Structures are given as C-alpha cells and as structure tokens.
Amino acid sequence: MSELACLIAGVLAENMGYSGHSFLENCNKNTCFIRLNRYPPCPFSPETFGLTPHTDSDFLTILYQDQVGGLQLMKDSKWVAVKPNPHALIVNIGDLFQAWSNDIYKSVEHKVMVNRKVDRYSVAYFLCPSYESTIGSCKKSSPYKSFTFGEFRQQVQEDVKRNGHKVGLSRFLQYNNQQIQKEMAPH
Ligand SMILES: O=C(O)CCC(=O)C(=O)O
Numbered sequence: 749m750s751e752l753a754c755l756i757a758g759v760l761a762e763n764m765g766y767s768g769h770s771f772l773e774n775c776n777k778n779t780c781f782i783r784l785n786r787y788p789p790c791p792f793s794p795e796t797f798g799l800t801p802h803t804d805s806d807f808l809t810i811l812y813q814d815q816v817g818g819l820q821l822m823k824d825s826k827w828v829a830v831k832p833n834p835h836a837l838i839v840n841i842g843d844l845f846q847a848w849s850n851d852i853y854k855s856v857e858h859k860v861m862v863n864r865k866v867d868r869y870s871v872a873y874f875l876c877p878s879y880e881s882t883i884g885s886c887k888k889s890s891p892y893k894s895f896t897f898g899e900f901r902q903q904v905q906e907d908v909k910r911n912g913h914k915v916g917l918s919r920f921l922q923y924n925n926q927q928i929q930k931e932m933a934p935h
C-alpha cells in the first residue's frame with residue numbers, strides 16, 4: 749500500500765512538472781498508518797453520520813469501502829455518493845498535498861453516513877510525513893505559511909477541542925480575510 753501511495757503521489761507531482769519528490773522522502777513505514785473503520789448499524793439512518801464531514805490531514809489517502817456504501821464527497825457544493833466497487837480503491841487528496849501544490853490539488857471534503865441494518869467496514873491508508881517535516885510548497889511563493897506536520901496536527905487537535913470541528917488549512921494562510929480587511933482599511 750505504501751508503494752502504491754508513493755507512486756500515485758509521485759505521478760501527481762510529476763503531472764505538475766516536479767520530478768523531485770522531495771516531500772515523499774519524509775514519508776516512510778513509521779510515519780504512514782492504516783485505519784480500520786467499523787460503522788455499526790443505526791436505526792436513524794440515513795440521517796446519522798458515521799463520520800462527520802472532514803478533510804484528511806495527510807498527503808493522500810487510499811481507501812477501500814465494502815459493499816454497504818455510505819461514503820459521500822463534496823463536488824460542486826453538493827454531496828455525491830461514492831458507489832461501492834469491490835475492484836476499485838478510492839484516492840483522496842489530503843490537506844498537505846493541497847498546501848504543497850499551492851491549491852492545484854484540493855483536499856476533498858467527505859463524510860460517511862451509516863446504514864440502517866448492517867455494519868459497514870472500510871480501510872484507509874494515510875500517506876503522512878514525520879511530525880518534524882516542513883510541508884512547504886512546490887513554488888517559492890505560497891498562499892500558506894510554512895508549517896511542520898506536527899504543527900498542523902496540533903492546530904487541528906486544538907481547534908477540534910475548542911470549536912468541536914477541524915478548521916484545517918485556512919489556519920495557515922499567509923493572509924486571512926481579517927488581515928486583508930485590516931490592511932485595506934483607511935488608516
Ligand atoms: O470509511 C470511509 O469510507 C471513510 C473513512 C475516512 O474518511 C477516514 O478514515 O478518514
């Protein structure tokens with residue numbers, strides 16, 4: 749799985765004209781991980797979240813969902829169901845790839861709705877660097893401040909604790925809306 753994840757990330761970077769996959773050098777067996785998800789049935793389906801809307805805090809995720817279905821992703825401001833396909837893996841771009849690619853690749857918002865009657869299982873492989881790795885950008889200028897993966901994770905955890913949800917990449921924008929408004933206001 750790690751080879752596949754690195755291969756896909758490498759191809760996506762090459763597609764942007766960057767052959768040196770420097771960000772992949774910091775991803776290895778000790779920094780990536782697999783999550784096995786089980787979603788017990790819920791009679792209040794289909795309104796119940798198995799997993800609330802989020803983006804993944806990694807470079808990319810390789811996902812396998814079973815035949816039950818329930819994964820949905822945001823496309824053109826609408827939730828779209830991802831049809832289960834036993835012969836296919838789903839590849840989601842994560843926040844770090846979005847930052848590195850200067851927003852060329854977008855981390856996809858997704859959620860899971862539970863099933864009324866049966867358990868649902870999925871397996872997710874997360875391509876992550878070490879906590880001390882600086883994520884940086886493929887170009888000199890970037891909409892984002894430079895941050896390490898550790899700083900990103902810590903900010904996500906703080907936001908979840910404080911607000912009940914992840915804020916994500918917008919925390920690391922060089923300029924946020926408030927700053928722009930301040931700078932544009934007459935002095
Ligand atoms: O279970 C799924 O299909 C999605 C899992 C997921 O989004 C995650 O583990 O971050």
Ligand SMILES: [Fe+2]
Nearest residue numbers: 802803804858
């Ligand atoms: Fe996810």
